[in-house]
Amino acid sequence: MNWKIATCALLAALPAFIWSAIFLKRRDKNFKTYFWVFAGGTLTVLPILAYQYLYLYIVGDNPDYDFVSSLKTVVTGNWWIVTLYAFVGITEEIIKFYIVKIVDQRNPEIIQTINDSLKLGILSALGFAFSENIIYFVRILDSFGTQGLIAPFIFRSIFTVCAHLIFSGIFAYYYGVSKFAKDFIDFKKWQGERVSILDYDLFRRKYVAIGLGLSMGLHAVFNTMLSIKMPNNINILLVIFQVIFMFLFLKSLLNSKTGNLTFILANKFKSSMKAEDEEVVLELVGMWFKQKKYKEVYEICQRLERRDPDNNVVKIFKSKAFDALEAERED
């Protein structure tokens, strides 16, 4: 292996290792899967490279096919750069999203909590960032030598890698929410909201769209800010603020009780309460939750969970009540 690529791979591995240590526990039950998702993530850089090389190959040989030049006449100047970088960012998010989706479809038992989904997103992003960093570092090393690599290495390791895992973490969080659509819709239903059979699918699609939309949008903004020139490099400062803000947002999602609650995918234990009696209790829980009687809701859910351990709606109520009580305490 070329020493340059090997060195760059080692350098790229460093932030991937540190960031994964920050977000993941070593003894996670899905640790092996995470490794494979990371490996899959490293390959997601290939489609981006593929269309870069494909473009060069097609246009290089046939200037008549240069659709980019035609596009540049419509989208001019800085707008072209903005469009290009936004497009790249959006493509990257879609590819990373599909890694998570494919893993979940093949092994649905892996995502049992919203945070499991979030971790898959983070790993997919770290894999992508790892490959992308190798390419960038090799190019920089070729053009500017070792001295020129220091600043980009620090910036990319801290901010670019962090930004990548946040973008993906955000879509993966919402993907996790969408996976448990039925339970979240039932959670609304018990609070007295009218629910139709269509709402389940709508909810699923809505949350996938929110997650993907947010991650693509944030990524597009991030890439755009890095691509434009502003006085005194204010754009870099804005990027740093964006990353810090998104990091705090993702951390808060990770720490919330709702994010950590484990959903039961199959009912192993039957409820020891009659269904109609449990409905009365759930109705009351929904009513009191709406009235912000979180302490009572939490306590009822604790008792109800002992009687019906596999009821995901009870888990949602309990965790939401816990999060609300925590928020009240902080206020």
Place this chain on the structure above:
Amino acid sequence: MADIKYSISDLVDDPSKSIKVVILAGQLDESNVDQFAPKMYEMIQAMAAKTSVIFDFQQLTYLNSKSIGYFADFYNQITAKGGKIIIAKAPSNIKDILNVVGMDQMISMTQTMQEAKLMA
């Protein structure tokens, strides 16, 4: 509309205590609980301080969530006036619901009227 019958009476067995007995029969649900509850509030408002109320649930077959919410409120109002609230002879399904809801930690529940009178 589900049928709910109720009667309110004063218990005069023990002159040293002021006790009201509310006997409920039928189902307390969405269709009638909002008519029943104001009668109870009227009773609570009119009764003297330190009056206890025994709810006889023997013939009650169903209690919906809203009713439980009202009972929690009756508890607050009766205890605020220095009285006690006791539920007597609740069927097992209603008792089960009240246990999970945690009402048994607020409201005393007895198997018989005799126990309820002693507790009041």
